Amino acid sequence: MKTRLLRHSIWIALTAAAPLFALDAPRKLVDYDIRVTLDPATKTLTGAQTLKWTNPAPEPVSELRFHLYWNAFRNNRSTFFKESGGQLRDDQADTEGGWGRIDLTKVQIGGADVLARGRFDSPDDGNPDDRTVWVLPLETPVGPGETVTLTMDWISKVPKVYARAGYVRDYFFIGQWFPKIGVYEPAGMRRRKTSGWNCHQYHANSEFYANFGDYHVSITVPEKFVVASAGTWTGETKQGDKKTLRYELANVHDFAWAADPRFVVSESVWDPARDLPAAEIERAARTLGRSKEDLLRGMRPVKISVYGQPDHKPQLHRYHDAQKWSLTWLGLWAFPYPYEHISIVDPPEDGIGSGGMEYQTLYTGGTSRFFNSGPLVGMKFLEVVTVHEYGHGYWYGMVASNEFEESWMDEGINTFTEWEIVDRRWKYDLEFPLGLGFSTRGVMVPSVAKKQEPDPIVQSSWGYVSGGSYGNNSYFRSGAVIEQMRRLMGEERFFRGLRAYAERWRYDHPTSEDFFDAILSQAEEPAIIRGLIDQTFYGRGFFDVRVSSASTTRAEDFVGFDDTRKAVGFDETAGKKKSRDPDDKGRRFVSAVRVIRDGEIGVPTDVLLTFENGQTLTRPLAAGNRWLRLVVESSSKLARVEVDPAHKLLLDRNPMNNLKRLEADRSPSAARKVSTYLKHGLDIVLSSLWSAF
Amino acid sequence: MNLFTRSVAEGVRLAARHYRLSVLLWITLFVSSSLALRPLSGLVRAVDGSPFGERLLAGWDGDAFVGMLAGIQEGLGPAFAAIPAGILLFALLSLVLSTGILRTLQQGLVQGSMRRAVIEGVALFPKTFGAFFRFGVGTAAWLLLVAGLPAWILYELPGKDAPPNNGFTNAAILWGVLAALAVFLVRRARFDVARALLAQNAASTGRGASRLAGRRVAGARVAAAAIVLFWLIVVAILQTVFTRLGVAMNPQTNAGTTGLVVVRQIGFLLVAFAHVAQLGSLSAFERLRRPVPTPLPRLASPG
Ligand SMILES: [Zn+2]
Numbered sequence: 001m002k003t004r005l006l007r008h009s010i011w012i013a014l015t016a017a018a019p020l021f022a023l024d025a026p027r028k029l030v031d032y033d034i035r036v037t038l039d040p041a042t043k044t045l046t047g048a049q050t051l052k053w054t055n056p057a058p059e060p061v062s063e064l065r066f067h068l069y070w071n072a073f074r075n076n077r078s079t080f081f082k083e084s085g086g087q088l089r090d091d092q093a094d095t096e097g098g099w100g101r102i103d104l105t106k107v108q109i110g111g112a113d114v115l116a117r118g119r120f121d122s123p124d125d126g127n128p129d130d131r132t133v134w135v136l137p138l139e140t141p142v143g144p145g146e147t148v149t150l151t152m153d154w155i156s157k158v159p160k161v162y163a164r165a166g167y168v169r170d171y172f173f174i175g176q177w178f179p180k181i182g183v184y185e186p187a188g189m190r191r192r193k194t195s196g197w198n199c200h201q202y203h204a205n206s207e208f209y210a211n212f213g214d215y216h217v218s219i220t221v222p223e224k225f226v227v228a229s230a231g232t233w234t235g236e237t238k239q240g241d242k243k244t245l246r247y248e249l250a251n252v253h254d255f256a257w258a259a260d261p262r263f264v265v266s267e268s269v270w271d272p273a274r275d276l277p278a279a280e281i282e283r284a285a286r287t288l289g290r291s292k293e294d295l296l297r298g299m300r301p302v303k304i305s306v307y308g309q310p311d312h313k314p315q316l317h318r319y320h321d322a323q324k325w326s327l328t329w330l331g332l333w334a335f336p337y338p339y340e341h342i343s344i345v346d347p348p349e350d351g352i353g354s355g356g357m358e359y360q361t362l363y364t365g366g367t368s369r370f371f372n373s374g375p376l377v378g379m380k381f382l383e384v385v386t387v388h389e390y391g392h393g394y395w396y397g398m399v400a401s402n403e404f405e406e407s408w409m410d411e412g413i414n415t416f417t418e419w420e421i422v423d424r425r426w427k428y429d430l431e432f433p434l435g436l437g438f439s440t441r442g443v444m445v446p447s448v449a450k451k452q453e454p455d456p457i458v459q460s461s462w463g464y465v466s467g468g469s470y471g472n473n474s475y476f477r478s479g480a481v482i483e484q485m486r487r488l489m490g491e492e493r494f495f496r497g498l499r500a501y502a503e504r505w506r507y508d509h510p511t512s513e514d515f516f517d518a519i520l521s522q523a524e525e526p527a528i529i530r531g532l533i534d535q536t537f538y539g540r541g542f543f544d545v546r547v548s549s550a551s552t553t554r555a556e557d558f559v560g561f562d563d564t565r566k567a568v569g570f571d572e573t574a575g576k577k578k579s580r581d582p583d584d585k586g587r588r589f590v591s592a593v594r595v596i597r598d599g600e601i602g603v604p605t606d607v608l609l610t611f612e613n614g615q616t617l618t619r620p621l622a623a624g625n626r627w628l629r630l631v632v633e634s635s636s637k638l639a640r641v642e643v644d645p646a647h648k649l650l651l652d653r654n655p656m657n658n659l660k661r662l663e664a665d666r667s668p669s670a671a672r673k674v675s676t677y678l679k680h681g682l683d684i685v686l687s688s689l690w691s692a693f
Numbered sequence: 694m695n696l697f698t699r700s701v702a703e704g705v706r707l708a709a710r711h712y713r714l715s716v717l718l719w720i721t722l723f724v725s726s727s728l729a730l731r732p733l734s735g736l737v738r739a740v741d742g743s744p745f746g747e748r749l750l751a752g753w754d755g756d757a758f759v760g761m762l763a764g765i766q767e768g769l770g771p772a773f774a775a776i777p778a779g780i781l782l783f784a785l786l787s788l789v790l791s792t793g794i795l796r797t798l799q800q801g802l803v804q805g806s807m808r809r810a811v812i813e814g815v816a817l818f819p820k821t822f823g824a825f826f827r828f829g830v831g832t833a834a835w836l837l838l839v840a841g842l843p844a845w846i847l848y849e850l851p852g853k854d855a856p857p858n859n860g861f862t863n864a865a866i867l868w869g870v871l872a873a874l875a876v877f878l879v880r881r882a883r884f885d886v887a888r889a890l891l892a893q894n895a896a897s898t899g900r901g902a903s904r905l906a907g908r909r910v911a912g913a914r915v916a917a918a919a920i921v922l923f924w925l926i927v928v929a930i931l932q933t934v935f936t937r938l939g940v941a942m943n944p945q946t947n948a949g950t951t952g953l954v955v956v957r958q959i960g961f962l963l964v965a966f967a968h969v970a971q972l973g974s975l976s977a978f979e980r981l982r983r984p985v986p987t988p989l990p991r992l993a994s995p996g
Binding site: 446668 | 738746753756758761762780784797882937945
């Protein structure tokens with residue numbers, strides 16, 4: 001007991017110390033001043049930017065690297081197109097005329113033209129045709145801590161939308177749209193050994209990674225367009241039939257906007273004084289071991305703007321509702337949202353390729369008119385996508401992991417929090433009549449537990465064997481493993497670990513091991529969690545606990561000589577066994593149970609024996625043991641044996657073998673009930689045929 | 694009383710008098726679905742040895758249900774194979790019995806009506822199938838022409854550059870749904886009338902019956918459609934009420950489960966009754982629509 005208490009106080013000290021390392025604001029290495037004009041008729045963007053970049057490393061940097069993301073849509077030889085086959089998620093590229101591109105027209109440093117010095121590079125796959133990474137060798141290297149200023153002009157053709165950014169009709173979603181400098185990582189950053197550029201090509205499944213900084217953006221569009229933009233609107237000027245809108249956004253690493261004359265704008269305010277439920281504050285404070293004042297520090301009202309499609313009007317309030325609950329949950333359990341606004345773009349149904357995508361202080365949702373009303377209103381896809389994309393504001397946005405190299409870090413952690421946020425508020429995100437429903441977590445976890453994945457979770461986004469493996473590992477498998485950690489660690493320890501991760505890495509760039517360190521720092525038995533991590537994030541392990549056998553038989557009465565040389569249970573002279581007591585008084589039973597754990601992952605669990613008279617017996621199966629053998633003598637027959645009776649082992653490959661019911665078990669049959677309802681379901685289908693013909 | 698109310702009242706009267714025919718239909722339903730689900734029920738037995746049993750016994754638990762399905766996933770394919778077979782068997786039985794039921798209703802014999810419906814239904818089946826074929830093909834053609842084509846034109850009219858879900862697409866959906874319903878109601882009434890004609894040997898082929906039925910329905914399409922719609926609504930109410938009741942029962946014991954079966958099957962028996970009553974209604978409708986009205990001594994005389 002004492003040692004435990006001692007260890008506990010060390011943890012408290014560590015937790016208290018953790019925020020000391022955390023940042024209250026990011027280290028700003030970039031400053032973008034961008035002026036851009038959209039010509040909807042020709043689908044072109046004409047842009048000019050002044051970029052200030054600061055060398056964070058202790059050594060001079062002699063070349064700069066830039067992302068020219070839209071060149072992914074330049075032709076069918078780009079790495080993006082080759083990997084995606086012109087199809088991403090559920091949307092197809094328009095290969096007739098939907099190509100897009102970005103071309104630098106002028107690059108100057110200190111008034112000198114340097115455009116001609118640049119070249120394209122394909123650091124990931126050597127594809128000579130890819131144009132998504134542009135390298136600019138410098139005449140004068142940028143010294144440590146020095147800032148270089150570049151002026152850059154460019155012209156872009158907006159692609160027809162199928163993968164995140166693009167246009168359809170006069171809806172424009174403008175993301176990854178400007179020449180964006182890569183990340184120069186000094187040795188030690190993200191645990192790397194030597195300094196160097198981190199500037200990957202645009203891959204089908206890869207998302208993004210950049211330095212924090214400030215953005216000043218002026219957007220010129222025809223008068224009739226409604227602009228949805230990241231950042232705070234600071235003013236507007238008109239020139240003829242055009243208007244220029246100005247936005248400011250500090251402490252971010254990306255900036256996106258959208259324009260559509262048909263946007264229906266609705267606004268609301270999330271006010272912590274009004275919208276934070278007392279019970280949730282109480283719950284978070286108790287679980288996280290923090291004072292309420294501590295949790296509420298930094299909470300501020302947040303303006304929510306929804307840019308909706310007119311045909312989705314009846315649903316737009318649902319964006320606000322889901323957004324507010326997400327602000328509440330993440331604000332309390334991770335840290336308060338620091339920006340003053342959040343914009344949600346609801347893409348049109350023919351531009352759904354831009355839906356469900358995260359940017360900072362702006363993200364895209366997505367829905368269908370069929371969820372406006374009628375039998376499908378219980379399908380909460382809109383809520384789920386809202387919770388998910390807003391969640392990325394934390395896991396990728398403020399806790400800025402590298403989406404190229406460790407795609408699970410944004411998608412997996414975000415899937416975990418999405419499941420939790422949805423579960424806490426709605427329980428089922430697919431609601432059917434009669435109170436029936438399903439949750440995404442409930443649907444995905446069993447399939448993750450069953451399936452033998454070809455890849456470990458930790459992988460670059462283009463390093464998985466297939467798009468399916470990328471998706472399953474980055475989202476669901478990592479989400480499920482994190483949920484498994486939570487159930488093994490318990491609510492307090494797990495959520496304190498998650499909180500430690502969020503606070504330490506806010507405005508910083510963590511790696512997988514940084515997340516694990518934060519979680520492990522709170523674990524009571526870190527070795528068990530570390531084993532789970534090694535077998536899933538770095539391996540393809542599994543486990544299956546099962547009741548291998550269970551029996552109960554009448555105990556043999558004592559027969560033979562006792563210590564006083566008296567014959568017991570048999571007649572010595574007749575050489576015959578005595579018959580049993582006809583009353584069966586004092587009868588005893590011997591129950592034998594074998595529980596086995598298959599697979600590489602060592603998880604601790606319990607084995608629960610229930611006897612006919614209602615008595616129970618619980619025995620642990622330790623993480624280090626592969627099996628448990630029990631022989632119990634008792635006055636009652638063994639009725640049932642269950643391994644993992646608390647249902648903590650979410651990743652158990654086959655939970656169907658976790659229980660053995662013996663003859664003495666009198667509990668009612670769920671199978672009979674399930675079969676009855678299934679029959680009624682089929683009866684309804686069949687009897688409806690009478691109405692058909 | 695108008696055509697609609699007289700037909701419906703007569704249908705109810707006939708179905709009540711021949712309640713055994715509803716029982717017969719209900720038996721085909723019970724047997725078909727029991728056979729179709731035999732392999733699945735065997736598979737579901739595994740749930741009693743799983744951690745999901747207690748959760749499912751407590752009430753609806755989506756996560757436990759999915760967990761159970763994942764646990765028996767490998768066996769689901771073969772087990773589900775029996776379901777289409779069960780549906781086909783049931784559809785065939787329903788079709789066979791429909792004309793047999795109509796003849797039994799028309800002849801007014803109560804004794805041995807179950808046996809009679811089967812024998813007559815089997816005897817009339819080739820002609821019934823002919824009428825069914827025409828019903829199917831005709832309905833499909835009319836659906837395409839009256840519902841599908843105008844809806845498609847409306848949908849395509851605004852062109853490729855129109856925003857989704859504009860006035861035209863909304864009108865297309867509305868038109869498609871309403872026109873499809875109207876086509877179905879009229880065609881279904883005509884099919885029932887055709888079977889009623891076959892049952893009284895008023896036509897020698899399914900095709901002839903279908904044509905003659907067309908003449909009976911023409912001029913009273915609204916009443917005919919209203920009769921079908923009426924029974925459609927009755928069935929929908931019955932299914933909803935009994936399904937809700939069944940879900941609310943949520944039995945936690947084996948005896949409770951048996952009680953659930955009894956209660957829910959009463960609902961299906963009533964749906965079978967509504968089906969017989971619908972056939973009776975359209976049979977009465979046919980009689981009332983005959984060009985030369987003839988008295989109906991058998992039907993009118995009390996038994
Ligand atoms: Zn995501």
